[in-house]
Amino acid sequence: MCKKIRVVKKNIPVTAYQTTKHVDIKTLEGIMHANPGDWILTGPKGERWPVRKDIFELTYRIID
Template identity: 60%
Template structure:
């Protein structure tokens, strides 16, 4: 096994909205529940997935 290296995630533009109701999202891993206040992110290949607000805040930065 080679020695582990450190990496940083490439900055990739995504679109997202914060849901005001419970939603069920079809993701690459199957159907996932998004609770009120969760962010629904659409990735670069059109995939959608819910992200909890605390994780979203640590991971994403607004461009506007």
């Protein structure tokens, strides 16, 4: 049996913008839909994904 350990996600800066319209985004998991007010994030390797506004506000902190 494997021992479970606790981990914390590394702080990796990503870029983000808030969309004002419905957008379909090609992600690593396939096509995902973003609604007006959702955030579109781009990671360090160019990968993109949408994040709902409420989840973004709980999870991310704007640094500039």
